[in-house]
Amino acid sequence: MNELDQFREAMRATERPYHDDLDLTVIMRDGRRLRRRRRLASAGAAVLVGGLLAGGIGIGVRWSGPPTPDRPPVPAATVPAPTGRPTDTLPPTPAPTRWQPPRQPLGDVVDSGIRYGSEQRVFYVVAVDLPKVPRVQIGLMAGRRTSGGELTDDILVNDVQGSDRGPGFHQIGYDDSTPSQDRPPVPTFGYFVGPAHRIVGTVDGRQVDARLARWNTDPTVVIFWFSPADLAPGVRLDGIVARDAAGRLL
CATH class of the missing domain: 1.20.5 (Single alpha-helices involved in coiled-coils or other helix-helix interfaces)
Known part of the structure; x- marks a missing residue:
């Protein structure tokens, strides 16, 4: 039965x-x-x-009394909803950027005459280390200098082949970054090795003269830059030439 x-x-x-x-x-x-x-x-x-069903669901739940101001209610356990993407494809957490001190100038710091409030736009030669290109040992830095003499590196240009003292033009620096409050725009700049007395760039059919300064450590290295009033930072030149004191093309 x-x-x-x-x-x-x-x-x-x-x-x-x-x-x-x-x-x-x-x-x-x-x-x-x-x-x-x-x-x-x-x-x-x-x-x-x-x-019985309620007792089965309530297994493991401990009653801790009603919530009070100093004891908020215990939230119920929840199961995260699936994201539809494996966890191994999630982008890695970026590591914090380590601050790098400014590079030590080799020789004098060249004042461009361009000002950003209390800061000056300056150019200076720095040492570079390219083990596969042993004849490239220097580069040209566009930086800023405060009224107290502290330097901030902005853009470095250097050769990646050949020799850093070969005659003629070397790498030219263009500012490709988006303008921001952290860094003012950098004018187009570079250096030429040889007896240059005038450097002229061409853009959109017009000629633009560059400012010049010789590196005191090696006068054959001529540092040049274009005023932002004559050539907007980031605009590519269509051509560039150097002339000696007699006006001859180098």
């Missing part, structure tokens, strides 16, 4: 027998009572099952 049969047998035991002379009123009253008991029994079973 299963549990259902036992339940039915118990229900029958509570039913009293009727006499031969059946009283319809009594039968209907007893029927209502029997139906009521069965409904109550079914409701009790549902409550019991619901309590």
